[in-house]
Amino acid sequence: MSEHNQQAVTRYRNNFLQEVEERVEDGEWVKMCMQCGVCAGSCPLGNAWQHTPQKLFMMIRAGKREEVLTSDSMWMCTSCYNCIVRCPRKLPITHIMHGLANYAHRLNLVPKGQPTREVARLFWNSLAKTGRVNELKFSLALYFKDGFVQGIRNALAMQGVGFGLMKARRLNPMELFGGHKCKDPGSLHKMIAKAREIEDRKKGFAS
């Protein structure tokens, strides 16, 4: 169990709804759900998920902490916003899905190798380092996330696209060495650190 997770379990005991309300972005909306099922029925990928939003909200209220936070359903959300548009109680369902995913990520409870999480993590790391997403490094990192051999295979499969992009001057191979960055990455790092500190204090991670 991660340190954050241990701390959360101790703090909230059996009140998972309260935990979600206090720590998950837009989590205070969960109790407003009236279980009508429109979000579940309207989700274009609904039949591909194990837990629809409707079901996740009921599970939160039923205190099924482990099952909710280790579910990979909220990672499947494509942000089409159909659920938000149709929800008769105007719950920001899409945002709650992302909030839940982010919280599960902070507690490190996400199923191993969850692809959406890996993409998000690589994207963020690239961005936070230089202030710019290095598209070449980001794509290569994605190719190699499942090991070296698979990485070579992926790269070979995509090489046509790569050369095409280079020809169209949409991809610069020199980006592999350092790459471009914002004017003052040091200040960006400080800003991100400060934002993280404020966020942690608000959500009670610091204490």
Add this chain to the structure above:
Amino acid sequence: MTAPISTNQTILVVGGGISGMTAALEAAECGKQVILAERNTSLGGRTALLYRYFPKMCHPTCGLEINLRRLKNNRNLRVLTQTEVVSVTGQRGDYTVALKISPRYVNANCTACGECAKAVETEISNPYEYGLAKTRAAYLPHAMAYPQRYVLDPSIVSTADGEKARAACKYDAIELGMQPETVELKVGTVVWATGWKPYDAAKIQPYGYDRFDNVVTSLEFERLADPHGPTGGKLLRPSDGKEARNIAFIQCAGSRDENHLRHCSRICCMASLKQTQYAREAYGEEGKSTVYYIDIRSIDRLEDFYLRVQQDPTVKFIKSKVASIKLDEASGDLILHGVDTEGYHRYAAQHDLVVLAVGMEPESNGIALPADIVTDSSGFIEGAADGGQFAAGAASSPLDVNRSVQSATAAALHAIQVVHQTAAAEGA
């Protein structure tokens, strides 16, 4: 027409549905002078267009008939149809109201013989059938119409058809030269019994009311079930006239929804439960009704009716707000998509006909009310700030007929109190 004589001890009731008739009659029978102004061509409002009432499954004609008899016997009550309130100025106990009276083109000589309707050829969408049927442009509003007089649609008045109607009348009842008029009256208090209107179902985009013929509103379904209605009481679906034997009822169509009406319309659960029994009446054990609901709200004694319907094997309940409706092109049937909350099962259910239990919106929404009228967040009327005007029935809150009558009686009592106080102040 000359303006009826009125004083600041007169009560004006706006709207001649079941609530307005009740409020007007209760006050008039207490000896008060009452003017009842109805915008349409006949009294009765939406109640007259229902097939049966819940929970006793009796016909509205019965109650309307009693009220009409009371009305005809009462000399304190004057009825103005095709009359709209233009303005209300003044204060509690001393109002001046302006009423606009539209021409009927038919005078009191009319015996409702129907010769004019035979003579005209123009057809209009029947305003009393929610667009499900057409009628000749000279028509009797409905079987229970009061006054029992024909009406000429304004569109034919200056045409050859209008002339034909006039020529066909043996009683000189048709006056093509009638003009709209505006009258000003003094009244002491106003009772707003403006009633409700169905929420515009086309706004609920995923249900396709505007795209699919076989998606109808609960009010249209009442007309289908009514023997006086467009199908002679047979439950025929609009697209191909096939008997609808497998009917879906979708609850909260527009109600309890922040995107549509925020309030619970309160009557729709009972209305749908009632309508499942229309299918049973028509087909016995052969019919099939499925009610898609969030939760069934059958309050206090009405719950007995719900329990009875639950026992009916032809009625199935699915706890789910339907997410979307798709058309099956080949059969004209509709496929309802959603997730059942009891077990979270995904369904795609096929039905002949879908009835949307549409919510109740105040009829006064979109109409400029006098400045001192207070309304709630949904537009229902609470009354005037100085206690000189009141709301009755569905104008005040989503109410069924029974509770509308109670509300109207209460409003009549409030109005009588204002008149008494006015009289006392003037030493009359």
